[in-house]
Amino acid sequence: MRFTTERHLDGGVVEREFALGEIPGVLWTPASASAPVPLILLGHPPLGLHRMYPRLAARARHAVADGFAAAAIELPGSGDRPRWAAAEQARADLRRAMAAGGPVSDEIVDALVLPLVDRAVPELRSALDALLALPEIGGPVGYSGGLISVGIRLAVVEPRIVAAGLFAGSLVPRVMVEEARQVTIPLHVLLQWDDEGNDRQAALDLFDAFGSPEKTLHANMGGHTGVPQSAGQDAAGFFARHLLPSPAVPG
Amino acid sequence: MRFTTERHLDGGVVEREFALGEIPGVLWTPASASAPVPLILLGHPPLGLHRMYPRLAARARHAVADGFAAAAIELPGSGDRPRWAAAEQARADLRRAMAAGGPVSDEIVDALVLPLVDRAVPELRSALDALLALPEIGGPVGYSGGLISVGIRLAVVEPRIVAAGLFAGSLVPRVMVEEARQVTIPLHVLLQWDDEGNDRQAALDLFDAFGSPEKTLHANMGGHTGVPQSAGQDAAGFFARHLLPSPAVPG
Numbered sequence: 481m482r483f484t485t486e487r488h489l490d491g492g493v494v495e496r497e498f499a500l501g502e503i504p505g506v507l508w509t510p511a512s513a514s515a516p517v518p519l520i521l522l523g524h525p526p527l528g529l530h531r532m533y534p535r536l537a538a539r540a541r542h543a544v545a546d547g548f549a550a551a552a553i554e555l556p557g558s559g560d561r562p563r564w565a566a567a568e569q570a571r572a573d574l575r576r577a578m579a580a581g582g583p584v585s586d587e588i589v590d591a592l593v594l595p596l597v598d599r600a601v602p603e604l605r606s607a608l609d610a611l612l613a614l615p616e617i618g619g620p621v622g623y624s625g626g627l628i629s630v631g632i633r634l635a636v637v638e639p640r641i642v643a644a645g646l647f648a649g650s651l652v653p654r655v656m657v658e659e660a661r662q663v664t665i666p667l668h669v670l671l672q673w674d675d676e677g678n679d680r681q682a683a684l685d686l687f688d689a690f691g692s693p694e695k696t697l698h699a700n701m702g703g704h705t706g707v708p709q710s711a712g713q714d715a716a717g718f719f720a721r722h723l724l725p726s727p728a729v730p731g
Numbered sequence: 732m733r734f735t736t737e738r739h740l741d742g743g744v745v746e747r748e749f750a751l752g753e754i755p756g757v758l759w760t761p762a763s764a765s766a767p768v769p770l771i772l773l774g775h776p777p778l779g780l781h782r783m784y785p786r787l788a789a790r791a792r793h794a795v796a797d798g799f800a801a802a803a804i805e806l807p808g809s810g811d812r813p814r815w816a817a818a819e820q821a822r823a824d825l826r827r828a829m830a831a832g833g834p835v836s837d838e839i840v841d842a843l844v845l846p847l848v849d850r851a852v853p854e855l856r857s858a859l860d861a862l863l864a865l866p867e868i869g870g871p872v873g874y875s876g877g878l879i880s881v882g883i884r885l886a887v888v889e890p891r892i893v894a895a896g897l898f899a900g901s902l903v904p905r906v907m908v909e910e911a912r913q914v915t916i917p918l919h920v921l922l923q924w925d926d927e928g929n930d931r932q933a934a935l936d937l938f939d940a941f942g943s944p945e946k947t948l949h950a951n952m953g954g955h956t957g958v959p960q961s962a963g964q965d966a967a968g969f970f971a972r973h974l975l976p977s978p979a980v981p982g
Binding site: 673684687688692693694695696697698699700701708710711713714717718721 | 938943944945946948950952968972
């Protein structure tokens with residue numbers, strides 16, 4: 481892991497770009513902290529870190545203000561990372577299906593999402609190795625947002641992730657719904673009730689499928705990008721409960 | 732309105748029992764406040780104020796700590812208030828249907844809930860008249876919990892109620908689902924995902940029916956009485972956003 485830039489942002493946040501081999505990433509940490517802080521991995525849709533930067537930086541600032549470090553890495557096939565033919569084909573098929581207003585077939589969803597999950601999750605785990613080796617980051621780790629299928633796989637295979645905040649707002653392969661039954665960590669799932677790109681019943685079925693004894697669904701009005709500010713506050717409370725040390729209880 | 736007792740509780744809470752004509756009630760207010768505070772009306776199931784007291788008092792203490800007054804009144808036909816024959820019959824029918832493990836018919840639900848709504852809501856509105864006349868209470872008013880059908884009717888007919896936190900955990904007459912379409916105030920709806928006494932799909936349909944542009948559904952694992960502590964924190968955030976003055980924004 482190689483840091484390439486360092487900027488000090490308002491509010492006591494240090495923002496550093498890094499490269500993990502070929503993979504670019506961004507790390508946000510508190511400018512001053514008396515002890516190593518837990519980490520929130522910020523998921524994001526495969527639209528490129530640059531394009532996602534404003535939203536990621538806003539989420540990261542909140543996370544740092546709440547006592548966390550936050551990090552994001554470029555997804556395979558996004559930003560300046562090499563494309564691969566099958567993924568490009570699947571994206572083209574998806575665009576065609578959506579432009580036609582028809583349903584998106586299981587084949588398209590599988591071709592679009594499954595290879596991305598298979599490639600992204602090992603990279604995220606390598607990023608965790610590097611990030612947790614930094615003296616300023618101590619774990620535990622939460623995963624927040626992004627493609628819910630990536631979150632599902634990470635929650636199943638990566639024991640350092642102890643809580644996840646997921647967004648039921650993307651196309652989910654059927655095999656990932658089955659994989660969701662193996663998830664046992666506490667989950668905080670957001671659903672946009674009128675999400676134009678998302679089948680509400682499928683999202684409710686996915687929530688039901690999660691094996692976690694502690695899971696909560698927060699459904700809000702509006703479309704895909706209409707998540708209200710209060711939803712962010714509730715999610716922050718979720719991560720604080722699960723990642724930060726408990727306040728000492730007077731004995 | 733006649734106050735009958737006054738107690739000072741830990742945490743700077745004054746608890747006063749009152750009588751509003753024949754109707755007993757309890758009011759919790761901050762022991763010291765520099766200005767009149769908004770009010771949260773605490774709904775509760777028709778099991779009697781005495782039996783519900785521990786849970787009501789716990790909710791009230793949280794409300795007062797958050798900057799509110801809180802009040803509850805005895806429902807018609809509960810506690811020491813006179814029963815009426817039709818309600819007793821409906822309760823007996825409900826017990827019989829549930830003991831038989833069979834579905835509870837629409838007729839039983841209507842007979843159980845609709846007369847209670849028709850009687851309770853005008854009483855709650857009279858209680859609001861009396862409570863809002865007290866110098867220490869200034870409005871606006873929120874309604875929290877209890878029978879969701881009472882919350883629906885109150886939200887439709889009582890303009891002083893500006894936000895409601897409802898519990899999708901009771902039998903709801905079909906006509907109340909229709910009435911829910913007329914509700915327009917911000918809503919925070921709790922659903923226990925595995926509520927043994929509640930049909931999940933019916934609860935989701937009711938949430939969908941509410942006409943409010945701003946509504947949020949928080950679904951948590953567990954049965955009817957298993958609402959997690961975090962759900963209370965999220966609901967407190969909802970009432971704070973809608974009932975407390977906004978923090979001054981530096982110009």
